[in-house]
Amino acid sequence: MKLDNKSLLLYLVTDRSWLGDHSLASQVEESLINGVTFLQLREKKLDNESFLKLAIEMKELAHCYNVPFVINDNLDIAIKSDSDGVHIGQDDISIEEARRIIGKDKILGVSVGTVEEAILAEKLGADYLGVGAMFSTNTKENTRDISFDTLKNICESVKIPVVGIGGINNENILSLEGSGINGVAVISAILAQKDISKSTRELKDICENIFI
Template identity: 35%
Template sequence: MKDFKLYTITGEEFHPNRDLVTVMEQAILGGSDIIQLRDKTNSKKVVFEKAKQLRELTKKYGVTFIVNDHIDVALAVDADGIHIGQDDLPIEEARKIVGENKIIGLSTHAIEEAREAERAGADYIGVGPIFHTKSKVDVVDPVTTDYIRQVVQEITIPFVAIGGIKLHNVDQVLEAGAARICAISEIVGAEDVQSVCQQFIEKINQKVKL
């Protein structure tokens, strides 16, 4: 997969009066190089329609497009990959469905899960939640930046830090060794989405040489 710096996940509850595609386009213009559609409440048909729109948008800008959980929707719109959690299909089974050319990302919350993800063939892992977050209702306790340091020492596949990351605390995450950042509410809930993304990119570039 193409390397990346800023990973933005949809969170329509944070911008109720603004169009999904418009908000995500602003994120891309600000520097987001992976977009993930995450929708755990709407019908499959609604998720599919959103995925079609975001697939068109991400193709326009040459940005990687990931679908959370809905493997069938990801395949239907030819997304670049899927993101799954610890309670979803095992990576090996997901790989049989999506094939060798699709990206598979996995959320991890402990070093044992990270090791298993790498062994099983994940293309990247999510590492978090680093801080308290309100973007997920089923979230585990914060793993803190200590988990980032563990992953840096042991894991060779790319990882993205996620969970409660804001402009005011991202420096702690980068100093712990993260080179890729994921944010939801801080980006999509911002009044100026593009500017917030640009500020994240500037902070990443100051700390990290990918």
């Protein structure tokens, strides 16, 4: 599945911390039905067999709704599951090596925090950039908050699409209007909510109003 700018409007990153009595598949499908446009599977603690099984399940689910699906960090699982691509951070495998492994036709997303990192990532083959953390978040440790001006400068410095990530919710998302991003990546703003359907629809409406 190919990437276009609209695919990144409302980007969901998975996290099983808020499953409760639900399955990840049921939560993800609820979000896909209600407007999520891109899906990333992020797992740090699963064994490879379980990770691969989950990746295949998530890919099939995403494709039912014509939504691109990528794996966070793990290129081996990305290849074995035939995901649409992979998303890597600055401390993961190099961009050049990731591109070589997944091939030219797969989606490669890269996390960046500076204009210099953004320009280099685009030059080395990234298809889109994730910029953050925009706001303080408990989901990921050792993150640095990115200013609005830095976000805007990054968007103006590259031609590939950019998504903001990190602590974004329906209360602070409006502050990103005018930055030049193509959308936002969220976790708890959808998955930690009691009503995933409502939360997804509300975020999607806001995104459509300020990013398209």
